[in-house]
Amino acid sequence: MRTISILIFLCMCLLGSAQEGLHTRNIQLPCLDKNFNLFIHLSVDSITRQPYLTNTDVQDLMTEVSGFFEPICLSVSACEINVLENYTFHNIVDERRLTELRVLWGKPRRLNVYILGNIPRASCGVSTYYGINKAGGNDIYLEMDSAECRSSLAGQLAHHLGHFLGLADTYHGDDIEIVDDPLCAIKNDSICDTPSDPFGAYAGNAGQYIISDILPELIPMSDFVINCEFVHALRDPQQVYYQPQVGNIMSAYPCKCGFTNGQFKLMANNYENSNHKPY
Numbered sequence: 001m002r003t004i005s006i007l008i009f010l011c012m013c014l015l016g017s018a019q020e021g022l023h024t025r026n027i028q029l030p031c032l033d034k035n036f037n038l039f040i041h042l043s044v045d046s047i048t049r050q051p052y053l054t055n056t057d058v059q060d061l062m063t064e065v066s067g068f069f070e071p072i073c074l075s076v077s078a079c080e081i082n083v084l085e086n087y088t089f090h091n092i093v094d095e096r097r098l099t100e101l102r103v104l105w106g107k108p109r110r111l112n113v114y115i116l117g118n119i120p121r122a123s124c125g126v127s128t129y130y131g132i133n134k135a136g137g138n139d140i141y142l143e144m145d146s147a148e149c150r151s152s153l154a155g156q157l158a159h160h161l162g163h164f165l166g167l168a169d170t171y172h173g174d175d176i177e178i179v180d181d182p183l184c185a186i187k188n189d190s191i192c193d194t195p196s197d198p199f200g201a202y203a204g205n206a207g208q209y210i211i212s213d214i215l216p217e218l219i220p221m222s223d224f225v226i227n228c229e230f231v232h233a234l235r236d237p238q239q240v241y242y243q244p245q246v247g248n249i250m251s252a253y254p255c256k257c258g259f260t261n262g263q264f265k266l267m268a269n270n271y272e273n274s275n276h277k278p279y
């Protein structure tokens with residue numbers, strides 16, 4: 001039976017008004033009644049030869065991530081944990097190594113999650129957009145070497161499960177986002193209850209900088225988000241102030257704590273309509 005999304009409710013309380021619009025308990029959503037059995041692969045570094053996470057850590061991670069998806073009765077569990085004894089897979093040097101990982105260790109008909117040390121240009125993780133609808137879209141790669149990625153691991157996994165289920169980043173798209181955009185259903189992330197997010201993908205060290213279409217330079221994330229509140233006086237082309245949801249799991253901000261009603265509906269709809277659902 002569906003229970004109240006306590007985690008998301010708590011996170012809304014903690015983060016206050018900046019998170020208005022994230023899912024609350026009163027909104028009716030579809031119930032998928034689905035659990036994804038994840039195959040978890042853990043790399044080891046060359047010195048300790050131990051994975052970063054214990055089995056208990058993995059179980060805790062599954063519980064935390066499941067909490068994010070509870071409003072649509074979706075959960076994750078770790079059906080198997082595979083320790084990658086070959087430490088050369090800890091720090092990935094190029095994309096071919098990810099392909100090697102998939103070929104060597106990826107289990108078909110399972111969602112494979114690789115928890116590694118470092119992945120170049122990954123911003124904490126890599127996955128396939130709407131992977132559940134594609135053959136070979138069943139891999140998520142996460143990195144843990146940077147403190148920011150490690151401390152937000154559950155949010156990162158939830159973010160990439162969001163991509164897997166067909167959600168775009170809140171800052172997706174080439175157009176400059178307009179705050180009150182009548183075309184919100186087809187532009188950018190195509191979801192109208194995620195407020196316009198002015199930033200393109202950030203560059204530099206993961207999470208350290210963001211780059212805007214309007215301010216095309218690298219700016220420290222801390223100039224925009226303080227204590228998980230968006231503080232920059234940036235305005236759209238119509239001179240309306242941006243107020244993005246810094247707690248949205250599909251944002252780039254380091255405060256991930258929930259999805260919106262529109263995001264839940266899209267994920268549930270995409271899951272139901274996927275032509276390729278071997279999991």
Ligand SMILES: [Zn+2]
Pocket residue numbers: 159163168169250
């Ligand atoms: Zn993303």
